Amino acid sequence: xxxxxxxxxxxxxxxxxxxxxxxxxxxxxxxxxxxxxxxxxxxxxxxxxxxxxxxxxxxxxxxxxxxxxxxxxxxxxxxxxxxxxxxxxxxxxxxxxxxxxxxxxxxxxxxxxxxxxxxxxxxxxxxxxxxxxxxxxxxxxxxxxxxxxxxxxxxxxxxxxxxxxxxxxxxxxxxxxxxxxxxxxxxxxxxxxxxxxxxxxxxxxxxxxxxxxxxxxxxxxxxxxxxxxxxxxxxxxxxxxxxxxxxxxxxxxxxxxxxx
Ligand code: NAD
Numbered sequence: 001x002x003x004x005x006x007x008x009x010x011x012x013x014x015x016x017x018x019x020x021x022x023x024x025x026x027x028x029x030x031x032x033x034x035x036x037x038x039x040x041x042x043x044x045x046x047x048x049x050x051x052x053x054x055x056x057x058x059x060x061x062x063x064x065x066x067x068x069x070x071x072x073x074x075x076x077x078x079x080x081x082x083x084x085x086x087x088x089x090x091x092x093x094x095x096x097x098x099x100x101x102x103x104x105x106x107x108x109x110x111x112x113x114x115x116x117x118x119x120x121x122x123x124x125x126x127x128x129x130x131x132x133x134x135x136x137x138x139x140x141x142x143x144x145x146x147x148x149x150x151x152x153x154x155x156x157x158x159x160x161x162x163x164x165x166x167x168x169x170x171x172x173x174x175x176x177x178x179x180x181x182x183x184x185x186x187x188x189x190x191x192x193x194x195x196x197x198x199x200x201x202x203x204x205x206x207x208x209x210x211x212x213x214x215x216x217x218x219x220x221x222x223x224x225x226x227x228x229x230x231x232x233x234x235x236x237x238x239x240x241x242x243x244x245x246x247x248x249x250x251x252x253x254x255x256x257x258x259x260x
Contacts, residue, residue: 003055005029005081007073009064009121010091012036012044014190015140018228019088019235020057021050026236029056029081033073033091037061056081064091064117065109074124083128086239089118089162090140094192096199099153107154114158115165122169126178135178136239139166140231143186143257145250149219159184163250170248179247181238186254187216189225222255 005028011020012034024030030050032041041047041059051057060076062069077084092114095106118139129135144152145159163182170180187193193215201211216223234253237243252258 002082003027003029004085005031005077005083006086006088007031007033007077007084007121007125008088008090009033009073009117011088012041012046014192015185015188015228015231016088016090017046017050018232019090019140021046022229022232022236023086023088023239024050024053024055024057026239027053027055028086030058031073031077031081031084032057032059033062033064034059035061035063064121065112067116067120070117070120070124074121083132084125085129085132085134086136086138087121087125088138088140088235089121091117092140092142092158092192094152094155094196096151096196098151102153110154111158111161114155115161118162118165122165122180126169126173129178130173130176133177135173135176137166137169137178137180138235138238139163139180139182141166141182141184141250143184143219143252143254145182145184146252146258166250167248174247177244179238179243181243181246181248182250183231183234183238184250184252184254184258185226185231186220186252186257187225188228188231190228193225219257220255221257221260224255226253226255 006023008020010016011032062073142159145163148156166182
């Protein structure tokens, strides 16, 4: 059987990298993506780890805020690995500020990266998925796609939009072999969250450890971080035949955040 190809956007660190690694372990060819120049990625031991499972692994630097770069990413994938069978829209950024102080250019960047990029990649991936009558589109949203927190207006708006987009495309593809779902993680310890812990420690004059504890205990009843590997295994499950009829869900994995 020909190996399937997965494009994982924003896969140079954190959750995206764990997803790429797990999909490679499962035999898929992988297109990694991020903002960093290729030489930096090829020198990173994480790249060798993703490549160590026998499938083909490529990297394409592309800024997803730019629709023509997303087209370039798909052109690269078609040339190097063939059409995208599994699309994981994972790239995301955060900024924390009150709405009246929110830098306008950061609002635009957050909406472009966390929401609009998923529209472009989905519209580019769907034709070949439909023609093979198989595909998986998995959008990494957030608990902030389902509930809000203060000071995160752009992120909350983008992630709510991404959950809505997921449902709409799941309905458009409901009678096909293409499924479209979202995963909504709570706190996961990645660079995106480390920055928020560091800012909290600085602002509230706390140690990093105490700032971490407070961040967790405010929202996440388990008081434990969700791990990137746990999210990656959920992605693998959504790619399996057992998940053929899971469509349009926004699946929270959040240590109990949304149960409150
Ligand atoms: P991260 O900062 O570790 O990784 C972000 C990735 O996105 C990197 O590979 C970066 O290169 C890439 N990226 C950023 N801007 C990009 C752009 N314009 N074009 C291309 N690539 C770009 O973050 P993470 O925590 O692993 O987050 C991954 C996803 O998970 C994001 O969508 C985030 O919103 C979501 N999420 C994270 C958490 C958490 O607690 N960490 C919780 C819920 C949801």
